[in-house]
Amino acid sequence: MPTDRDLFEEEQQMVAMSFGDHIEELRMRLVLALLGLAVGVILTLIPPMNIGFHVMHGMQDPAQRALDDYHTRRTAEKIAAAIKAASYSEMPARISAAALLGALRQVAPGLGLPEPDPAMEGTFVELPMEVRDAAAIDLVSSNVERQKALISLRPLETAIIFFTVCLITGLVIASPWVFYQLWAFVAAGLYRHERRYVYRYLPFSLGLFLSGVCLCYFGVLPLTLRFLLQFNIWLDVEPNLQLTAWMGFATLLPLVFGLGFQTPLVMLFAGALGIVSAADFREKRKFAILGTVVLAAMLTPGPDVISQLLLAVPMLGLYELGILLVARQEARAAESEEA
Secondary structure, eight states: OOOHHHHHHHHHHHHHSOHHHHHHHHHHHHHHHHHHHHHHHHHHHOTTTOHHHHHHHHHHHHHHHHHHHHHHHHHHHHHHHHHHHOOEEEEEEEEEHHHHHHHHHHHOGGGOOOOOOGGGTTOEEEEEEEEEOHHHHHHHHTTOSOOOSEEOOSTTHHHHHHHHHHHHHHHHHTHHHHHHHHHHHHHTTSOHHHHHHHHHHHHHHHHHHHHHHHHIIIIIHHHHHHHHHHHHHHHTOOOOEEHHHHHHHHHHHHHHHHHHTTHHHHHHHHHHTTSOOHHHHHHTHHHHHHHHHHHHHHHSSSSOHHHHHHHHHHHHHHHHHHHHHHHHHHHHHHHHHHO
């Protein structure tokens, strides 16, 4: 920890800046951040790379895979229903004895069957055959083609969604520059030891954010779609996903998961500043459970319970992890004081 003299000098430097200086600093940082964002958006629109195009198709993949799985299950169910409901009718078939003997000699040459006798010409053999009902065949072959998952209902819908995806992708590309500008403005109002905490926890924050986004994209979105499409099977309704609704869902939900995974880091940062302790977090656990469930219901864009639970359960686990980290930090601080 710095000495009282160091804290006093830093505080005097902060106070020396007037309110107008802070506003001017904020304006300059925002302008630089927006310029970096503009460069990131331009990079997504450059034709050779087509980053925005690939990102948009990547966001459509979970919906397309879920719809393909849905049609595969529907086709399997229809085949099973057709086989079960199919009726068979007997129809005898008259086959030439010479042709039948020749076919058997080709199929099973080891049996030593004789050559067809010319006297067998005009002799026929009747074999029983069963013919499946044609209606069952039509039932099996219907609706097995691959369909597009997303549909557009308005003329400008696709263009607006595409440029929105490019804007978000450009923000991701320019995020190091944008975060640096925001951090440069915020750091001017922090003490040296407070800035050290931020430098220490920033890599872990990025790792937790990416973990939450990956869990949502590769686990939660497909599982949620499969669960919701089961209602279409149950109600016998053909599913069609609107482009605007899906892209908003697929964009907002991973962001919510990424922010939700910051829970242990926020707890650890608050514990390091001495605002709360591990005992306080344990004492307020029941309120944390209630608040987490309510917050997950408010943050998830869909009305389904699955996505809400898939956000609430990991956040509760991260809350317990945060308690362990804060307790470990307090133990280390106590050991250093004793030393």
